[in-house]
Every structure is written in structure tokens, then in C-alpha cells.
Amino acid sequence: MGRVGRAIAYLSLLLAGPALAGCAAKPVSVDPPKGIQNLSRIATAYIDAEGRLGRPPKHVEELKPLLKDLGNPDEMLSSPNDGLPYTILWNVSVKNSRRNPVLAYEQKGKDGKRLVVDGRMMPWSVSDDQFERLRLAPSDVPAPGK
Numbered sequence: 001m002g003r004v005g006r007a008i009a010y011l012s013l014l015l016a017g018p019a020l021a022g023c024a025a026k027p028v029s030v031d032p033p034k035g036i037q038n039l040s041r042i043a044t045a046y047i048d049a050e051g052r053l054g055r056p057p058k059h060v061e062e063l064k065p066l067l068k069d070l071g072n073p074d075e076m077l078s079s080p081n082d083g084l085p086y087t088i089l090w091n092v093s094v095k096n097s098r099r100n101p102v103l104a105y106e107q108k109g110k111d112g113k114r115l116v117v118d119g120r121m122m123p124w125s126v127s128d129d130q131f132e133r134l135r136l137a138p139s140d141v142p143a144p145g146k
Helices: 003-021 034-053 064-068 128-133
Strands: 102-105 113-118 124-127
Touching (some): 034 102, 113 128, 124 128
Antiparallel strands (some): 113 124
């Protein structure tokens, strides 16, 4: 094979590589677990509400219109792990806080773990012992039955 033939062969391989890569299977999209989705949406709505109201939300009715934009509020407000409503800490300012305050968490969770979300809007799982050590300001803790 001559010089021109080799150049054409190399050029063909160079052009065929990306085309062959395009034939690969499409990536699989995996949704996060429902509990993580719910808490992430609650945190998003909470922070949006604070921006719109000019203050942190004080009750669930101030969140529901924003949650409707993200799905079914009634489904989002209960944990699929323990079947209980999430505990939402009302009147906690994310905007004016130096820390990332906890906004919501599962009441009981599952298998000794519960999900928590703070101002970063990224839920994480904590053990019961870790949950007890979370720093919740006294004003952050909801009154019984709220």
C-alpha cells in the first residue's frame, strides 16, 4: 500500500471512531429514591418560599403552591420509608444563616437511618446516633404536634 493509501486508511479509521462510538447503548438514567426526591423538593420549595415571601415560611400552606409545581404535594410531604409526614422546621432562615440549617427530616426513617435535608438541598442519611448530635437550634425544633 502506498503512502496515499495509508493516509486514506488512517483518515478512515479516524473518522470511523467517533461514528462507532455513537452506536453505543444510550446511558441509563436512574432516579434517586423517592425519599431523597421528596426532601430535595421540600428544601427547594422552602428556599423559594423564603425568597418570595421575604421571610422563611411559617407553615405548610406557604409551601404547597410551590410544591405543586414539582409534583403532588401530599405525596411529597410524607416519607416513603416510614409512612409519616416529614418534620419541617418552620421559620428557619437559609438566606441569613452562616450555617446550612436543617430544614426537614424523617420522623423515624427505616432500619435505624433517617433522611435529613439542610439549606444545601442535598438530602443525606444519618443514623439515630448521628441525628441526636445534629445541631438544631432551639428555635428550629418544632413544637409538639406541629
